[in-house]
Amino acid sequence: MNERISPPAAAIQGSHCTPEQYEALYRQSVEQPDAFWAEQAKRLDWFKAPTEIANWSFDPVDIRWYEDGVLNLCHNCVDRHLPERGDQVALLWEGDEPGVTRSLTYRQLHAEVVRMANVLKTQGVKKGDRVTLYLPMILEAAVAMLACARIGAVHSVVFGGFSPEALRGRIEDCRSRIVVTADGGMRGGKVVPLKANVDAALDGGPEVDAVLVIRHCRNDVAMMEGRDRWYDEVAADASDDCPCEPMNAEDPLFILYTSGSTGKPKGVLHTTGGYAVWTALTFHYVFDYRPGEMFWCTADVGWVTGHSYVVYGPLANGATSLMFEGVPNYPDCSRFWDMVERHKVNIFYTAPTAIRALAREGEAPVKKHDRSSIRILGTVGEPINPQAWLWYWRVVGDERCPIVDTWWQTETGGIMITTLPGAHDMKPGSAGKPFFGIVPELLDAEGKARGGAAEGNLCMATSWPGQMRTVYGDHERFVQTYFSAYRGHYFSGDGCRRDDDGYYWITGRVDDVINVSGHRMGTAEVESALVSHKLVAESAVVGYPHDIKGQGIYCYVTLIAGEEPSDALETELRQHVRKEIGPIATPDLIHFTPALPKTRSGKIMRRILRKIAENEYGSLGDTSTLADPGLVDSLIEGRRNR
Ligand code: WTA
Numbered sequence: 001m002n003e004r005i006s007p008p009a010a011a012i013q014g015s016h017c018t019p020e021q022y023e024a025l026y027r028q029s030v031e032q033p034d035a036f037w038a039e040q041a042k043r044l045d046w047f048k049a050p051t052e053i054a055n056w057s058f059d060p061v062d063i064r065w066y067e068d069g070v071l072n073l074c075h076n077c078v079d080r081h082l083p084e085r086g087d088q089v090a091l092l093w094e095g096d097e098p099g100v101t102r103s104l105t106y107r108q109l110h111a112e113v114v115r116m117a118n119v120l121k122t123q124g125v126k127k128g129d130r131v132t133l134y135l136p137m138i139l140e141a142a143v144a145m146l147a148c149a150r151i152g153a154v155h156s157v158v159f160g161g162f163s164p165e166a167l168r169g170r171i172e173d174c175r176s177r178i179v180v181t182a183d184g185g186m187r188g189g190k191v192v193p194l195k196a197n198v199d200a201a202l203d204g205g206p207e208v209d210a211v212l213v214i215r216h217c218r219n220d221v222a223m224m225e226g227r228d229r230w231y232d233e234v235a236a237d238a239s240d241d242c243p244c245e246p247m248n249a250e251d252p253l254f255i256l257y258t259s260g261s262t263g264k265p266k267g268v269l270h271t272t273g274g275y276a277v278w279t280a281l282t283f284h285y286v287f288d289y290r291p292g293e294m295f296w297c298t299a300d301v302g303w304v305t306g307h308s309y310v311v312y313g314p315l316a317n318g319a320t321s322l323m324f325e326g327v328p329n330y331p332d333c334s335r336f337w338d339m340v341e342r343h344k345v346n347i348f349y350t351a352p353t354a355i356r357a358l359a360r361e362g363e364a365p366v367k368k369h370d371r372s373s374i375r376i377l378g379t380v381g382e383p384i385n386p387q388a389w390l391w392y393w394r395v396v397g398d399e400r401c402p403i404v405d406t407w408w409q410t411e412t413g414g415i416m417i418t419t420l421p422g423a424h425d426m427k428p429g430s431a432g433k434p435f436f437g438i439v440p441e442l443l444d445a446e447g448k449a450r451g452g453a454a455e456g457n458l459c460m461a462t463s464w465p466g467q468m469r470t471v472y473g474d475h476e477r478f479v480q481t482y483f484s485a486y487r488g489h490y491f492s493g494d495g496c497r498r499d500d501d502g503y504y505w506i507t508g509r510v511d512d513v514i515n516v517s518g519h520r521m522g523t524a525e526v527e528s529a530l531v532s533h534k535l536v537a538e539s540a541v542v543g544y545p546h547d548i549k550g551q552g553i554y555c556y557v558t559l560i561a562g563e564e565p566s567d568a569l570e571t572e573l574r575q576h577v578r579k580e581i582g583p584i585a586t587p588d589l590i591h592f593t594p595a596l597p598k599t600r601s602g603k604i605m606r607r608i609l610r611k612i613a614e615n616e617y618g619s620l621g622d623t624s625t626l627a628d629p630g631l632v633d634s635l636i637e638g639r640r641n642r
Helices: 019-031 033-043 073-077 079-085 106-122 139-151 164-174 194-202 231-235 272-286 304-316 335-343 352-359 386-396 475-483 523-531 567-580 606-613 630-640
Strands: 054-058 061-065 089-094 101-105 130-134 154-157 178-182 185-187 190-192 210-214 228-230 252-258 266-271 294-297 320-324 347-350 376-380 403-406 440-443 454-460 490-498 504-509 513-516 519-522 536-546 550-559 589-592
Touching (some): 019 033, 033 054, 033 272, 061 272, 061 475, 073 079, 073 139, 073 272, 073 304, 079 106, 089 139, 089 335, 101 106, 106 231, 130 139, 130 164, 130 194, 139 154, 139 178, 139 252, 154 164, 164 194, 164 252, 164 266, 164 567, 194 210, 210 231, 228 231, 252 304, 266 272, 294 304, 304 320, 320 335, 352 386, 386 403, 475 490, 504 513, 519 523, 523 536, 523 550, 523 567, 536 606, 550 567, 567 589, 589 630, 606 630
Parallel strands (some): 089 320, 130 154, 210 228, 294 320, 294 347, 376 403, 550 589
Antiparallel strands (some): 054 061, 089 101, 252 266, 440 454, 454 490, 490 504, 513 519, 536 550
């Protein structure tokens, strides 16, 4: 499908970027990057303006932006707005129950951030220290991130849906001595026992100095003497003065763990100056944000989308950002549109999986709410199929609202490929064009760039300010993961096609990462969770097409000798993976098999397993190198039976 839809004139009147402006700015951004990025840095307040702009190399790998600049991102997101918009709402929050709201003006946000920053200081947190945040989607999550940024501490936000095991690994990896959590979080009417999870994560595990607990659900929790403190009690004595720490542009801002094709999740490290410029700039152009508008990104702050487009991007622009604790189908599946109506949301940014799930419920839940406030719609996290795109366009947006399909990654810090509302026609299913400063390339297996209309592995020829700088504690892994497939190029892990008009169509991951409901998952992580069960001998996990989730988790499992598969064991293995990683990693299908297909040298043939899981038996390719070619037939047989 190659349908072209022009943005409706009314929605983009006065937009920040016309087609001509895009062409001119894009050209400047790639032809004179230093001049372009020096100019863009002026979007921020610097304690010392940078004179060094771009200083990077992909071979050897060393990436620096604005390296002699000094700034503080919290100052840019909060303090600098006080004179002009101190009484404007910075963050509006709605809880799990409809209509339960709280808000913070920029002035109130300032007071809360200062308080939290001082509390962290009293707990001994200093510049450069890592602070783990394991919180629900409440205002305090944003406050805690900003408080860390204010004092130069490095936050590591762990999504509240991760299990104690997963949390423990992340606390250990960055050796954080302090955890900020809440008694619990609410999702769909149920309490998520966050504090109890922290207790389990720390039990016999990493030693920390303090656990600060925010009172939210008022569920029962155990408090460990000497380690655990109620945040409100410590905060009561906190001073209301805390200057912003001057940070070098290349000082670390945060670590965020993300899944890769091998091994444990990686601690993606972002630094201060480049990330700040990148998120501020992309937010301004991609969402065409106008002062006074209500911006709603439905992502959790536990993911990069929440970092960049719930907190830093919007606040750096002085926007009003809506935070939502609940889920799209509670109390019913009109929740999003009910909130759009009540809060007069102007820009709405969500994931394709949510769109597909809501589309399944039909038009009525959408149509019964007034959505006339919406001007721009956005999607992120996974490829959006044209059918879901068109539903979003027709039903949610009434064919009035441009849709931005934004491709980017935890590693990229912010949006990389997208249309801009006022500058481009849209093509359902295509992310669109490179953002300013982005030079995508499609490389073939030999590393040759394919020009014009072509397909290949999506790489970047040049750096951009929001690029991750390293894997925390393991720079070699950073180099290996992103710069070794194609020396001198950043490799995204995605496959992609470019059409005759220069539009990019992401075709999905080409590595062993799968994308389940917009959440990135390493198949190796699920495999290691499965084999940690005492009855499992071996496992291979692949993705397969799933109507709602985009991809589902398909697990091939072999049991230790003498054990027989059963429904009970299947349920137990599902539970086991949930416990090890978290509910988002729950296997969709478990396929017991006496053996896995291997080459004679013992390598699992994942390509074949993927095809079988996808129900594509006609294209299995060469199976002659298999140690036991007959196994394939029995695997197909097993697949057909589910
Ligand atoms: C996928 C989320 C197609 C892609 C911001 C990428 C997308 C991975 C899109 C990163 C999109 C993200 N179209 N695919 N618009 N956006 N992806 O790190 O495979 O959680 O590599 O960052 O999601 O996921 P991550």
